Amino acid sequence: MKSEVDILRFATAGSVDDGKSTLIGRLLYDAQGVFIDQLESLKGTSDKKENSGIDFALITDGLKAEREQGITIDVAYRYFSTPRRKFIIADTPGHVQYTRNMFTGASNSDLAIILIDARKGVLQQSKRHLYISWLLGIKQIIVAINKMDLVNYEEKTFDFIKKDFLSISQNLKLPKIDVIPISALNGDNIISKSNNMKWYKNQTLIELLERAEPMNNKETSGMRFPVQLVNRVDNENTKDYRGFLGTLVGDEFSIGTEINVLPSNFNAKITKIIKSGLEVDIAKIGDSVSICLDKEIDISRGDMIVKHGDLPQISNKIIANVCWMDSEPMNIKKKYLFKHCNKITKCIVKDLVYKIDMETLEQQKDVSCIEMNDVCQVSLTLLKSIAYDTYSKNQTTGAFILIDSDTNNTVAAGTIS
């Protein structure tokens, strides 16, 4: 039987001091995700820092500025495979001034690894990483307590940190948290079980990663098909073809499924589905397809096709959690472009509900200014109504970005609550 290799996307959070880059370097090295010539060229780079041997962090810090400063500034993506699974790592910086980059890296992740230095225990930073993971709807967290070699591989230390972490995470109702003692530097509990920590009876890091659930198997809000493009063909081979292109982000549909088009609310029936250049009967979640309908109705980019009677919410007023990403602070008098499900409209910030203090994770009311890396809750008024679900129901129809039309920059990312 053919093995079903799938993809798991995960983010790693933690600062360089926690050994995050060392951990990724170790995973890549042990799983042969890094090539000999790349290692050889790194030995050259390593010497500049007068280190002996390979500095694993140099595998992951891709930019000159990062290597010079010894910090990760921006998200880097890394790849490795085991016979079971292809892994995509979003390696995200951990410092508070790079919160936006962790947000970015975690936005596409099925799972997050939060690193904790065994000598330091749970820090504010660990809580922040947990909070951002939770905000982005990541349902699986691995807490890797690293540098166990520096605390004599003591079970007592591990137990203390584990208890501490689980006590803070209780409030957030995260369904799955695994806590694991490791030494990324020495490879303890990464690929194989550590001989130095026989008291740890559970899975190694790679086993946890191999058994995690990819998010595309998640339950969703119903059939959602945001239209990307309309594909018209009229030539000698294909007469009068009008296909609607898009990627299905909810429950499956098939030929004959009755649908509604939003916002017009016209209904029709699906008559044809083309996937990967071939006609098929069914489209499943994640499929990029082209569909035809039995009626000529006005549909354009940004419209959403849903199963008849299974409507999302439709409104021009939403409440959302927003991470501010621009060096220019949020301007509540300004109209921002609001991009959601292939549609761009305008919005203004109607109300700033609260801001999260990233040190204490408490809500601060009466806030007047939102700056880069701030996470806050806002109410937005949109120029045009959108069809959406809450982010907890559907991570595509519940997510948006804000663009500043003066600079064209992506200034914020938001999840609808």
Place this chain on the structure above:
Amino acid sequence: MSKSKYLEELENEAIFILREVVAEFENPVMLYSVGKDSSVMLHLAQKAFFPAKIPFPLLHVDTGYKFKEMYEFRDSLVNSIGAELIVHRNEEAIANGAHPSKLGVAKCCGALKTQALLDALELNKFDAAIGGARRDEEKSRAKERVFSFRDSFGQWDPKAQRPELWNIYNGSIDEGESVRVFPLSSWTEGDIWNYIKEEDIQIVPLYFAKKRKIIKKDKNLIPLDYSTNSEGNVEELLCRFRTLGCAPCTGAVESSAITIDSIVDEAITATRSERETRIIDHGSNSMEDKKKEGYF
């Protein structure tokens, strides 16, 4: 053969990205380099818009030093799928005899590839250029966005990239600016070969092992092509190419892989990166520097 689940996921993602380009830009183009990644990209573009034809032209930035098999393959493929092909060459530099042995690799690449690419984009007023670069190829490419902004000089600023979240891509630009788009960002070399195998995609025959005449230069096996000056000892070796660039600067690897299956096996068990055979990647002028200047 049915498609592997992970390749189906990569395909779905790439098709979504290609469609976003067409939706968001006025005048996109696909950079077509004739290599395996270009073959995969072109195949995905055909699927993305089927039954319509590919709604953008292909641009081949031709240095004049490509292998003759690459030109033959390019012309027959483009002809068979009815795509529009634009070939752009830096004729001035070519007329001045630009060659790596004369200018050095960095300057030659700068003139025949980077400058030619920037000129072609400007000349045709392309606002989006779709490329086949992958994040696993090289460490600065690991930092690339899927929609990667370029200023009006075609330059990349890696320290000030736009945040990119979920699959919501920001295609907003001003006149004269452009975006490079990388639909194969999440693919690895092994994924490319597996996909070529499962989808039975046509590739240049140079990827398959054959006895070829080569010259050994340091660690590189440089083919004795019609366009290369022969200095050094010519040997005949069973070899193939893992990546294809300009003949004078692309090394072969010793290999007996004559079928796609054996190439896949080599790719997934490889211990050295494919870019190692590309002389452009070595030396003090790194990929990051070249990318900042506008290199693909």
